[in-house]
Amino acid sequence: MTGRDWARQWRDSRPTRWAIAGGAFLAMLVLATTLFVILETRAKEIADSKRELMTLNLSLAEQTARAIQGVDLILGGIVDQVKADGVESAEDFERVEAGSMTYRQLKARAADVPQLDAVTMIAADGHLINFSRYYPIPTVNVADRDYFQALRDTATSRPYLSAPVENRGTGTWTLYVARRISDPSGRFVGLVLGAINLSYFEDLYKALQLGPGSGISLWRRDGILLARYPSIEGIGKIFQIKSFTETLLHSDVGVYETAASIDGYSRIVATRALRDYPMVVNVTRSLDDILADWRQTSSVIGVAGILCALAVALVAWALARQFGTYESLSRALGEKAEAVLARERAEGQLYQSQKLDAVGQLTTGIAHDFNNLLTAIMGNLEFLNFEKQSARTERSLAAIQKAVDRAATLTGQLLAFSRKQHLSPEAVDLNGLIGNMTEMLRSTLGGTIRVELALRADLWRALVDPVQIELVVLNLAINARDAMPAGGVLTIATDNAAIGEPVRHDDLPAGEYVLISVGDTGTGMTDDVLARAFDPFFTTKPPGKGTGLGLSQVYGMVQQSSGGIRIETAVDQGTIVRIYLPRIVAATAEAPIVTPAPTASMDPRPTRILVVDDDPSVRETVAEMVDSLGFSVLSAENGHQALDHLAADRSIDLVITDFAMPELNGAEVARCARHMRPGLPIIFVTGFADVESLRGEAWVLQKPFRRDGLAAKLRLALPGQVADAARS
Missing domain, CATH: 3.30.450.20 (PAS domain)
Structure with a gap:
């Protein structure tokens, strides 16, 4: 895009402005938080060092005073003897x-x-x-x-x-x-x-072995240096030290920072005057040595903060581009819709489905880019958590991790709309599922909403993912609640449905379906709102009250489950959402699901794993995770390079491959690899999964994922060879 295109998009597109402004704000917030953590860590290091020096100084002052007092007691005894x-x-x-x-x-x-x-x-x-x-x-x-x-x-x-x-x-x-x-x-x-x-005191201080950068000195109150370790020139001379003098004017004890001490270094100085003798003990440590560990820690935190800020900026830039493409497509589709507005309603609904499919491809791309970025961020955050950090740093990293988890949830919703999420379908009794949700729905919707059930007794079983169906019912119930601000009735019904011809509003093939209906007595929808009901990010709620992904997620899950969805609505009369889900016959319900059994290698040599991903940041992050689990790692940036490694290296025990790659995707790489090496375990890592291409595969890992999730898949693929990730 040219600068003029960006200026026009900034002027005309509110989502673009939100994406860019939000990305800039988040990036600045990450950098500001990083700088705050670094400065707070430095202040804590200096404060801890001051407390340590003050404690040590107290002990040294007492030892020095006892040494002088021992001599003074001898002299006092001699004076008493003379008198006697x-x-x-x-x-x-x-x-x-x-x-x-x-x-x-x-x-x-x-x-x-x-x-x-x-x-x-x-x-x-x-x-x-x-x-x-x-x-x-x-x-x-x-x-x-x-x-x-x-x-x-x-x-x-x-x-x-x-x-x-x-x-x-x-x-x-x-x-x-x-x-x-x-x-x-x-x-x-x-x-x-x-x-x-005076060498007695130097020997005493030397025996303490305070470490590099530390020093102990003994002074007369008038500024004459009596002893110091490490030794320097100037014993017996007067040093006019302004900080030393001003500190002891107010109290007999104190701590101060000096840019140029008697040996030329910037130091923290803890000073204490002896109570009964005109002498002062100073314990010092150079700032360079105090801040040595802080510099290493702050560099790690700084790099992590910069990487996170860059990742946020890249995500905002990618979103802005995707929004521009989406809005351009939406404008084109809208213009086309005006030209065919007079066509039959079924043809218009088919067009709507095609539009949503196109938007689904766009959201799939967004989710894929998000998941690659989140995988790299999440992996590097885990490696930072392995380092020993201060409590404040750990809280900052936990806040970043929480934001990453929320972004991962958002990409899951995008994948649900685009029908690219990984489902686990099984035979489900929808009556039992809805019955178990009833109490939770009543508590969620509040006392002003009455929940009624109309469940068919001889309801067929449906072939669906039960977790996703619960989310569908919950999303529809929450939408119904928002449509009834003054209260009302929510009705959930089930039925058996035989479709002889495509249902109007849907392109369902003929067959037998299990029907779920969710109806409300709320405000209903206008025709314009109904036409965009399944569009991602479209919402009639005020800012901050909704993401616009609820119905689009429902639509995506139903479509991916080979079902259909239909909305009947009228303004001020309410809405009924009907969901058609495929029926499962008894024979299919009872058939066991067979997954390939992993083979355990008895080879005593170290396990060697090939990591294949076209995204360098994801590839490096996954390789570091595998290496941290104790395996030998080999990387490939595309499918062809991976097959070359397999042909040349017979010691490879397992392949971790991305699914979406140019030229050869993960499924094609797996097919060729198994032809070369039958029985070779393969784990698929994907930001979105083509279910048909991966059907029957035992090990699929959804991006973004943590190190523990990867370790769990490796345990399944390589039984007996994977150490507990917590111990590695």
Whole structure:
């Protein structure tokens, strides 16, 4: 179609506008939902990581505090011992604590605490009195150190943490914890000093094995870096980290995101200040590592969303084209109907039947395209469901699956109208079937509708699909209810009918039929409405109240069952719909239905299955399903290629073939394959089934289908060789 044709169709065709606008809306909705799911999943990943880092940070802060507290307790015990020794002046302190006994006590205390490197007693003038590492004591004065000056000038009972100092000999960094010793009047006597090797904290953090992208750092409250794992340059330096400072101004604990951390990576940082010491513990993880799994999941969700949106757009485009063709055909048929309006009524009804057959071919094409698209979408949704997803993602996928199921139901209705659905006819007692439906009909129709039955006692049995007949009666009853908004009477009757000549309104051959009549006392139909009663998508109901497929589905099922349908109606007097169904003789009813018995192969080699379909997306989806069930898969894009594979590869155990294919259809492929390989199991996969061509075939799988449905057919075709699909 040219651009001008599309513009004219858009202007003149309401269904085209609805199809294109609806498709665009649905595609945008799918994409918006996909983007929402991706962003929500990212936010959840970051939130979960923050909670995890905060929990870990709490544990690390407690461990770090206990390490500092262990050293502080040693120092506090030494201060108490000094007081117990009767030290009352700086001179007493130097005299009493300078001996070898004190040295041994200091050495013993330091040996019990792994993080404590050494303990030192320092006099009021800064020189060393005793030292746990050496005796006699080296001549050293520390009066210039920050911890000495701070405790000398300030009377306090709290410990002091120094800035880290790098050991000139070993290159290791040391943190000093100091406590002041005062005489009874509060004058400065000296101090006791504990040295902590900061590598102790790096070893502690390294042992946690947090994984790639993670880091743990220990800081003084003023921003001096004390320790970090993994190690970086900058221990003992001040880092002006704005996020770090602002977070701790409001609370001693927090979490923030920084675009450039001290090692240059974007990170999530959980920070916590120690309660009793001016120190801060940070636990971080890089955003790249936090979002690694999210990127993989979001790519899968994104691809699925784009595919679904494209599928919706393609369906809308196909519908618009089909509507254009249908409307063009309808206009042509309408013009022709005006020219032959004066002909006899029977000839006009034959024309109506021909028109519906043509529309049936169109709807068959729509349904076939729908089912191919839905098969690919449904299969890929199932594979997405195998992946581990978040709860929100699972709900989104379930919503998409629900929409696909509704589309599959719609294609089933189209196939019913076009007489291309797969029926399972059997001998049915229509009186019993209708009797079993009576209570359900009364509850469905409501209290304003009275249901009456007029069932013939010696009614013949009919050759029909009972499930489809129940749908026919239910559809007619619902239409009757809608025609009686103020209430009325619904009458369902059965009878035996012998037709000697074609019934007016139908082209029934002579014979014996079972008749079902459904009548109402409603508004009836005008001639114009009656003429289009069986057209698909035609409805007199307001928007959103009906699909226009009810009577067309009834018409298709009756025609496919070799029956006929007749409507008698008058405005404001009611409507009677008469359905003629073929009678079945007793001999036929009692004859068993024979299906070919599958043959089980005892070959121990892996089962090899050939998948044949001219639609690449369906072929790939079915092949992936077969492969996921544990089979060896071979694909063919047409019947000729499939026969070439069968001739060249004797290891093929089963064929899964599409029915509607160019050049060679599925039935022709099966006939040639069985000539080459007698007894070869064949499963037919079809968007619409030509019942006559597939009559007698044991395994027919209707599109769209799920993986479990395919597994069930394979179990029937290959008994003893198919594992339970739930375990595969």
